[in-house]
Amino acid sequence: xxxxxxxxxxxxxxxxxxxxxxxxxxxxxxxxxxxxxxxxxxxxxxxxxxxxxxxxxxxxxxxxxxxxxxxxxxxxxxxxxxxxxxxxxxxxxxxxxxxxxxxxxxxxxxxxxxxxxxxxxxxxxxxxxxxxxxxxxxxxxxxxxxxxxxxxxxxxxxxxxxxxxxxxxxxxxxxxxxxxxxxxxxxxxxxxxxxxxxxxxxxxxxxxxxxxxxxxxxxxxxxxxxxxxxxxxxxxxxxxxxxxxxxxxxxxxxxxxxxxxxxxxxxxxxxxxxxxxxxxxxxxxxxxxxxxxxxxxxxxxxxxxxxxxxxxxxxxxxxxxxxxxxxxxxxxxxxxxxxxxxxxxxxxxxxxxxxxxxxxxxxxxxxxxxxxxxxxxxxxxxxxxxxxxxxxxxxxxxxxxxxxxxxxxxxxxxxxxxxxxxxxxxxxxxxxxxxxxxxxxxxxxxxxxxxxxxxxxxxxxxxxxxxxxxxxxxxxxxxxxxxxxxxxxxxxxxxxxxxxxxxxxxxxxxxxxxx
Ligand code: NAP
Numbered sequence: 001x002x003x004x005x006x007x008x009x010x011x012x013x014x015x016x017x018x019x020x021x022x023x024x025x026x027x028x029x030x031x032x033x034x035x036x037x038x039x040x041x042x043x044x045x046x047x048x049x050x051x052x053x054x055x056x057x058x059x060x061x062x063x064x065x066x067x068x069x070x071x072x073x074x075x076x077x078x079x080x081x082x083x084x085x086x087x088x089x090x091x092x093x094x095x096x097x098x099x100x101x102x103x104x105x106x107x108x109x110x111x112x113x114x115x116x117x118x119x120x121x122x123x124x125x126x127x128x129x130x131x132x133x134x135x136x137x138x139x140x141x142x143x144x145x146x147x148x149x150x151x152x153x154x155x156x157x158x159x160x161x162x163x164x165x166x167x168x169x170x171x172x173x174x175x176x177x178x179x180x181x182x183x184x185x186x187x188x189x190x191x192x193x194x195x196x197x198x199x200x201x202x203x204x205x206x207x208x209x210x211x212x213x214x215x216x217x218x219x220x221x222x223x224x225x226x227x228x229x230x231x232x233x234x235x236x237x238x239x240x241x242x243x244x245x246x247x248x249x250x251x252x253x254x255x256x257x258x259x260x261x262x263x264x265x266x267x268x269x270x271x272x273x274x275x276x277x278x279x280x281x282x283x284x285x286x287x288x289x290x291x292x293x294x295x296x297x298x299x300x301x302x303x304x305x306x307x308x309x310x311x312x313x314x315x316x317x318x319x320x321x322x323x324x325x326x327x328x329x330x331x332x333x334x335x336x337x338x339x340x341x342x343x344x345x346x347x348x349x350x351x352x353x354x355x356x357x358x359x360x361x362x363x364x365x366x367x368x369x370x371x372x373x374x375x376x377x378x379x380x381x382x383x384x385x386x387x388x389x390x391x392x393x394x395x396x397x398x399x400x401x402x403x404x405x406x407x408x409x410x411x412x413x414x415x416x417x418x419x420x421x422x423x424x425x426x427x428x429x430x431x432x433x434x435x436x437x438x439x440x441x442x443x444x445x446x447x448x449x450x451x452x453x454x455x456x457x458x459x460x461x462x463x464x465x466x467x468x469x470x471x472x473x474x475x476x477x478x479x480x481x482x483x484x485x486x487x488x489x490x491x492x493x494x495x496x497x498x499x500x501x502x503x504x505x506x507x508x509x510x511x512x513x514x515x
Contacts (some may be wrong), residue, residue: 001020001030001031001032001033002031002032002033002187003016003019003032003033004022004033004034004186004187004190004211004212005190005211005486006036006039006208006210006211006212007012007190007193007194007197007207007208007209008039008040008043008044008047008208008209009040009043009044009047009205009208010047010204010205010209014035014211015036015037015038015212016033016035017035017037017038018035018037019033019034019037019192019212020033020034020035020064020212021033022034022183022184022185022186022187022338022401023265023338023339024088024335025088025089025090025335025336025337025338025376026087026088026090026325026326026334026335026371026376026377027371027372027375027376027378028125028321028339028372028376028377031088031187032186033188034183034186034187034211034212035212035213036210036211036212036213036214037212037213038237039210039212039213039214039215039216039217041214041215041216041217041219041220042216042220043173044178044208044217045149045178045220045221046220047205047208048149048175048176048177048178048205048208049147049148049149049176049224050205051176051204051205052149052176052203052204052205052206052207052208052315053145053148053149053174053175053176053205055203055204055205055222056145056171056175056176056203057121057145057174057208060117060118060119060120060121061114061117061118061119061120061121061123061172061173061174061493062115062118063118063119064114064172064173064174065111065112065113065114065115065117065172066109066111066114066169067171067202068107068110068114068168068171068172069107069108069109069111069112069136070199071107071171071196071199071201071202072103072104072107072108072111072164072200074195074196074199074201075103075104075160075164075192075195075196076099076104076124078195079100079101079104081191081195082096082099082100082160082188082191082192082195082214083096083097083100085187085188085191085332086100086159086188086242086326087325087326087327088187088188089156089159089184089185089188089337090290090326090334090335090336090337090338090376090377091289091334092326092327092331092332092333092334093326093327094288095178095288095289095290095326095334096326098158098161098288098289098468099158099159099160099161099188099191099289099320100160100161101491102158102160102161103158103160103161103163103164103165103192104164104167105166105179105422105471106161106164106168106471106487107164107167108471109470109471109472109489110168110169110172110471110489110492110493111168111172111468112174113172113489113490113493114264114265114490114493115474116459116490117172117261117490117493120514121144121145121174121366121401122142122143122144122512122513122514123142123143123144123494123497124140124141124142124143124512124513125140125141125142125143125299125499126140126141127140128140128506128509131503135502135506136505136506137503137505138503138504138505138506139501139502139503139504139509140157140501140502140509140513141499141501141502142422142497142499142500142502142512142513143494143497143499143500144497144498144500145173145174145175145496145497145498146173146175146224146225146226146251146496146497147224148175148221148222148223148224148225148226148250149175149176149177149178149224149225149471149495150166150170150175150176150177150178150225150226150228151177151178151180151214151217151218151221151225151226151227151228151250151334152170152177152178152179152180152228152229153180153214153227153228153229153230153231153235153239154179154180154182154189154231154246155182155189155230155231155294155335156181156182156183156184156185156292156341157185157289157292157293157294157337157400158289158487159181159182159185159186159188159189159192160188160189160192162230162296162476163179163181163189163192164192164485165205165469165475166179166228166230166473166485166486167179168466169487169492169495169496170226170496171206171207172493173493173494173496173497174496175190175226175463175496176205176207176208177206177207177216178214179193179207179208179209180209180210180211180217181209181211182213182231183211183212184337184338184340184341185337186211186212186398189209189211189212190209193207201470211302213342215264216250218239218242218244219244220244221244221248221250222244222248222249222250223248223249223250224265225244225250225251226250226251226252226253226495226496227239227245227250227251227252227253228242228253228484228486229252229253229254229255229256229482230255230256230294231255231256231439232256232257233256233257233480233482236254236256236482239252239254240252240254242254249274249420250445251495252265253476253482253484253485253486253495254482254483254484255294255426255475255481255482255484255486256477256480256481256482257294257395257398257400257480257481258294258295258298258398258422258424258425258426258427258477258481259298259299259395259396259398259422259423259425259480260295260296260297260298260299260319260422260425260426260427260428260466260478261297261298261299261300261301261349261418261419261422261425261428261429262278262281262282262285262297262299262300262301262354262428262429262430262431262466263301263302263409263415263429263430263431263432263441264278264300264301264303264306264310264430264431265287265430265432265437265438265441266303266411266412266429266432266434266435266437267432267434267437268306268378268431268432268433268434270306270309271309273454273457274431274432274433274457275306275309275310275313275396276313277431277455277460278310278431279310279313279314279317280317280347281297281431281455281466282297282300282314282404283314283317283318283321283381284465284467285297285316285404285465285466285467286383286402287318287321287332288401288467289334290333290334290336290379290401290402291315291345291381291399291400291401291402291403291404292336292337292341292400292401293467294426294488295426295427295466295467295468295469296404297404297429297466297467298398298399298403298404298405298428299394299395299404299407299418299422299504300314300404300405300406300407301404301407301409301415301418301419302406302407302408302409303408303409304408304409304410307385307406307408310406311359311383311385314359314383314406315359315360315383317402318361318381318383319360321333321381322369323365323367323368323369323373323378323380323381324367324368324369324370324371324378325368325369325370325371325376328369328370328371329369329370330369331369331370331380333402334369335376335377335378336377336378336379336401337377338377339377339507341377341400341401342364342377342378342379342401344399344400345379345399345400345401345403346363346364346379347399347494348377348398348399348400348401348403349362349363349382349384349399349403351393351397351399352384352393352394352397352399352403352405353384353400354391354392354393355384355386355387355388355391355392355393355405356384356386356387356388356391356405357385357387358382358383358384359383359384359385359406360381360382360383361379361380361381361382361402361403362380362382363379363380363382364378364379364380365378365380366380379401379402379403379483380402380412381402382399382401382403382404383403383404383405383406384403384404384405385404385405385406386405386406386407386408389407389409389414389418393405394407395418395421395422395423396423412437412440412441412444413440413444415441416440416441416444416445419441419444419445419448419449420447420448422448423479423480424448424449424477424478424479424480424481424483425448425449425450425452425477425479425480425481426449426450426451426469426475426476426477427449427450427451427452427466427469427477428441428445428448428449428451428452428453428465429452429453429454429455430442430452430453430454431455431456432454432456433456433457438454442454447478447479448477448478448479449477450474450475450476450477450478450481450485451469451473451474451475451477453465453466469486469487470487471487471489471492472487472488472489473487473488473489474486474487474488474491475487475488481486
């Protein structure tokens, strides 16, 4: 069994005390042990603040953008190692590409965006605002790096992308990072960090990794630090209530769970190419990463009259999905990350059954190519149909796997109302070519979603898809989705900087804006 190590204070280490054993998602065999017992939390935070921060800020925004680019290329050179290892998490090569290539692409976007920043560590934002009639007194916002540490707690589903999308903007900003990966897939995150460390590019203390419990780290954090969390709403609530956030004002950002929906416009006719486009998108979202994407479509909102044709189109496609071991012949969908995740998904399906019948799937698959369907963490692609749009379960229960529910709507205002019943979501999508429908749905949904995608024949060929957050644009959502914002290009870098309103003479402001 491999021992997953942590990288702190310039060395790799592990502990055997209180280790958690992680199983191979496909075989169910023990694969890795994870423990951080004995972690010197104050020492880790002090090393980041005292060594990593000053080393990073010895250069400026643009040079650190170049560093992020070089780190992305280091990952790219060894991406096959990460893809191969990811098979242990149940990920097919296509799933792993979303994680690994997605991480590399995201880092490259942040590196490119950094070219628009100044050379130094002062980002003068907006115009100089005149504050006196005579023109001798003015003000301007200057953004400078926080002097603390970015503590990043990640979910199990994207061990590489989830880490890099937080790490890249922190590095560009000049703030050192402590990464805490989720235990079930920590061995993939550990390998990615090993690649970054072995590249020799990172200044000492710029990146540390703690695999296992991080108890004590939050106790060290305060007003110059950030906590960036991805995971369940429950853990988000726990961290948000810590005195580091409530009393000492560490910046807190949460990306939590989400009941994303996709709407089929009432203008789409049965048998039309748009209906095929819609069904293909729903199936792609349901099966990619075996449905373990925070942005996956959970609610399939279709006009009442089209519930039958859409269900038929989806069931036909889902029954052609080949479940099994990543890499085995013909397999198009892998396993969930482990037995705990499978148990949670099966429990979610049971709760969703209250809404209406299971049309396909509903439990472990009858067979898994190249694997034992019971020992591996497999769940068959599952589609349910809500008997009534008003039932609660589809709008409240997130089964974090290959599971979606078809819900019929009466008219466009009803569809908008159902979108909002997710309580705040990361993303909604719409397939429609009717301008009035597009306006009503997008503007009606906007307040409840961090991202809205409109799919039509004009953009279908180039669309990046419902489930893929783009680093140029905001990823996050209100309410249940955590209320946070990540990515969004330079906005994510600015999140790690203090905006200070500096007032003085225009000459002094110009002097300071030069860094
Ligand atoms: P989770 O159980 O909340 O765990 C998330 C992270 O928090 C893990 O690294 C976990 O570590 C850590 N953690 C748990 N308790 C902690 C504590 N007391 N102090 C510090 N860290 C703690 O969530 P998950 O099961 O990994 O992820 C699934 C959920 O994440 C789903 O609900 C999904 O919707 C959501 N998600 C959201 C997004 C998004 O961008 N919005 C993306 C991906 C996933 P351990 O693993 O060691 O317990």
